[in-house]
Amino acid sequence: MRLRSFHLDWRGPALTLRIGLPAYPDPDRVPPEWSERGHDTLQLHVQFTAVEDLAVRGWIPTVPVDISLGNGGRV
Numbered sequence: 339m340r341l342r343s344f345h346l347d348w349r350g351p352a353l354t355l356r357i358g359l360p361a362y363p364d365p366d367r368v369p370p371e372w373s374e375r376g377h378d379t380l381q382l383h384v385q386f387t388a389v390e391d392l393a394v395r396g397w398i399p400t401v402p403v404d405i406s407l408g409n410g411g412r413v
Contacts, residue, residue: 341403342381346392353392355405356383 340358359380362368363385368377397403 339402339405341397341399341405344394346389351386351389352385352387353389354383357382357384357405361412 339360342356344356345354346352359382360391361378370404
C-alpha cells in the first residue's frame with residue numbers, strides 16, 4: 339500500500355492515515371459508476387483515536403510502505 343498522508347491531531351490525540359491501495363480489494367465488486375469513469379484504485383482514510391505511542395521511521399512518499407500495529411492489549 340502507499341501512504342499518501344498522515345495527520346496528527348493533538349486534541350484527540352488522534353492519527354489519520356490516507357492509504358492508497360494498489361488495486362480494488364475485489365475487482366468483481368467495483369461499483370459500475372466508478373469503473374465507467376476509469377477509476378482503478380481505492381483510497382482509505384483510517385483514523386485512530388486516543389493515540390499513546392507513535393513511531394514513524396523513514397517515510398518516502400513515493401515508495402510503498404508497511405504499517406504495523408503493536409497494541410499492548412488495545413488497537
